[in-house]
Amino acid sequence: MIKISSQRALIFSDARAGHENQSKAFCELNGYDYEICHVSYSHKIFKILSYLLDFLGIRAKIFITNDMKFHDFDVFVGAGSSTYYAIKFYAKKYSKKSVAIMLPKGYRKNFDLIIANSHDHPIPRHNQLVLPVSISNCKPSGFYTAGRKSIGFVIGGSNQSFEMNDEILNQIKKIRAEFNKYEFVLTTSPRTPKNIESALQELDWAYSVIFSKEQVNPIGDFLSQCEWVFISIDSVSMISEAVANGTANIGIIDLKRKNSKNKFDQFINALIATGHARKWGEAKNKKSLKKTAKYDLKELIKGIKI
Template identity: 45%
Template structure:
């Protein structure tokens, strides 16, 4: 089986499509479609209901060979998925929820938090050999503020203190992310973690190593991608760290559903032992 991945240039979206292809045991190629002008993306919402598909909206690109499926994740890919699927005689597959587009896809995989059945995003965490603990370990993965959550020291302080108080015999690992506020990074850098990645200083991603090597994994609630990776691989008991929310949101819906499934525990001053892993192949 051969899959063509349509990318909008966003790694989080592209990685979902890559995970999907790997789960299907398919070989894949990636084509990034770039709109000639940002406003042309809005035009795709008008052309799609009219069933008008043209490559004139995009910078020149080349496609060679035959494909069984064309897949994309994110609003910037869905028009391109339909365009290329029609051109190649392949099936059109949408990941996430293609809101605003005609449901003319062969398959749509919508996550639970967007009203679908898939409990998480498509994800596969791959160890990179960045972190190899010498004994049992606990890891903290810190995201950042977004449209619904505020990341502050108060939200994390009790978690960090809990880790150092209750996991004294464990190696302690930390990574921040591209969205972590600088003041949070500076504050966390002052703690004696045995291994730490301060992303602004050292932009690498040890999440795959944490997932596959650690016994406990604490992850802030602000990233569906990080949580999806955490609950779909490795052996770690997953703890999700709540943050102050401006309103009820999809992250909370996702996490609450996964907690009911036994795939994670929402940190409440104590830890659970939620180690059930989501088998995404069951949803294909």
């Protein structure tokens, strides 16, 4: 069994909220105190060089970080390719433990612990814990309080696998018609197309966040208070968060595909097969939408130690 006994963690952050939040969740679920250290490369050539140096087992400070008392921490944690080499550098320099959140592709897998996702098809390793969803710890933030039974919508945007067009508006309107006695709440994301945001603003909402105008995150409130939360299919992190936090049932809204198969297929199909999510398009109406289960991430990582 992989076990971690450290109490104080330093999170290396590449400033991407999704990556940083996974690292925070790992620390919070394990009860660690933590601080955050931002890491970056002054030029992309140095990041490319980090792969070669790591392969050769050479540790050199070719990256930029905050000035921290690194020796004060027990474990170094990070998610995202910009963080992995820095984690190894400081772990070796100060004889501390190293944790990589997400599969560190391109780097040697000699961390003390790797938290990988099953949809990345990781090769089994003694130092690796494979989870069915991305790690998260989403809590209510107090932005939204339900006035009556409610339905939430969490809308992402286009990416390398999906295109968000006007069809999502039709799907949202159909869902709203099925749940016509409920109040509706909405949040968009940084990737939501502006024309979709504009169209959504024309609908009546009990509460809404248009991310291009207001950078707050009410998803924890939605998950704890809504009966159903419907999420666009384009974000593994948002869907992972939804199926492992709160009490809301989770529905997936499909988008136009850019390719016949992509990394989301196995992920979504596994959630549906285990009853942790439903696809809205596969339900004729709200009566055919079966309730969904929740993953207990605290239980899944219970007892892990280095």
